[in-house]
Amino acid sequence: xxxxxxxxxxxxxxxxxxxxxxxxxxxxxxxxxxxxxxxxxxxxxxxxxxxxxxxxxxxxxxxxxxxxxxxxxxxxxxxxxxxxxxxxxxxxxxxxxxxxxxxxxxxxxxxxxxxxxxxxxxxxxxxxxxxxxxxxxxxxxxxxxxxxxxxxxxxxxxxxxxxxxxxxxxxxxxxxxxxxxxxxxxxxxxxxxxxxxxxxxxxxxxxxxxxxxxxxxxxxxxxxxxxxxxxxxxxxxxxxx
Numbered sequence: 649x650x651x652x653x654x655x656x657x658x659x660x661x662x663x664x665x666x667x668x669x670x671x672x673x674x675x676x677x678x679x680x681x682x683x684x685x686x687x688x689x690x691x692x693x694x695x696x697x698x699x700x701x702x703x704x705x706x707x708x709x710x711x712x713x714x715x716x717x718x719x720x721x722x723x724x725x726x727x728x729x730x731x732x733x734x735x736x737x738x739x740x741x742x743x744x745x746x747x748x749x750x751x752x753x754x755x756x757x758x759x760x761x762x763x764x765x766x767x768x769x770x771x772x773x774x775x776x777x778x779x780x781x782x783x784x785x786x787x788x789x790x791x792x793x794x795x796x797x798x799x800x801x802x803x804x805x806x807x808x809x810x811x812x813x814x815x816x817x818x819x820x821x822x823x824x825x826x827x828x829x830x831x832x833x834x835x836x837x838x839x840x841x842x843x844x845x846x847x848x849x850x851x852x853x854x855x856x857x858x859x860x861x862x863x864x865x866x867x868x869x870x871x872x873x874x875x876x877x878x879x880x881x882x883x884x885x886x887x888x889x
Contacts, residue, residue: 650687666691698839701764702847704875707882708762709755709851714862714884716809719754724889726750727856733889740852742845748852753811755847756819759829761809766794766876768831793828794876802826860884 653666661667669687673679682690713720730747731737740748768791772783783789798806802822803813812818819827830837837843854860862868863883871879 650684650691665694694839698843698846700875700877702843702850704762704764704877705755705759705843705847706850706854707878708764708876709758710854710860710884711862711868711878711882712758712761712809713754713855714860719809719811720859722750722811723754723855727852731852731856733856737856740849740856742849744852745845745848748848750811751848751852751855752844753814755844755851756814756827756829757809757811760797760803760813760827761807762870762876763793763797763829764875765829765831765837766872767792768828770835793831794872796826796828799826857889858886859889860886 649666650670653661654670658667658671661670666687669682669690671681673681713723726748727740728737730744731740745752770789770791772785772787772789775785776783797803800806803826825832830840830843861884863885866883867880868882869879871877
């Protein structure tokens with residue numbers, strides 16, 4: 649794919665992510681572009697790390713919306729107001745995102761209840777004491793994001809789906825690291841901004857045209873593997889709005 653694209657003229661090539669990588673240069677260094685290997689590695693990272701997590705986040709989001717009609721109505725009202733409806737509707741763009749705060753709140757609350765990355769592993773760089781426990785250098789620590797997100801001290805009635813937990817005022821009142829769907833510190837997810845842009849645009853695009861109803865009788869259970877996915881898949885019925 650990279651070789652074929654490089655053979656095309658820049659003017660005729662699609663203006664997509666691959667083309668952006670081909671055109672990128674190190675403006676602060678030697679002015680060189682990415683090598684074929686570097687480009688390939690970046691694309692593999694995006695395909696693997698940036699696909700399954702966002703896919704599961706949206707899956708859980710549509711399930712939660714199907715179980716919470718008032719939140720679903722509020723989301724649809726925002727989308728209709730900003731993007732129009734029926735023949736007057738248009739697809740969302742990056743420029744629309746500041747006008748879709750409830751869409752973002754829905755995603756954040758979904759990732760609180762069902763964080764795609766439900767745990768984080770870290771290795772102690774030195775001997776340290778945490779909460780009265782001595783952690784020897786080299787020990788591997790597992791941080792349970794899922795349990796933190798369901799701690800009633802920070803999120804009362806933690807099983808309830810309430811996007812309003814993530815108004816700017818409410819989010820600012822949370823203790824540091826009470827909400828960490830992308831991790832925290834210097835090793836936080838490098839793709840956080842990209843993932844949130846992608847997820848908001850996808851949620852808005854799908855939800856402006858369809859309601860997804862949970863299929864009757866389909867069992868929903870968590871399957872904590874590399875990411876938190878639905879054990880039996882997520883059977884839903886798409887209905888045009």
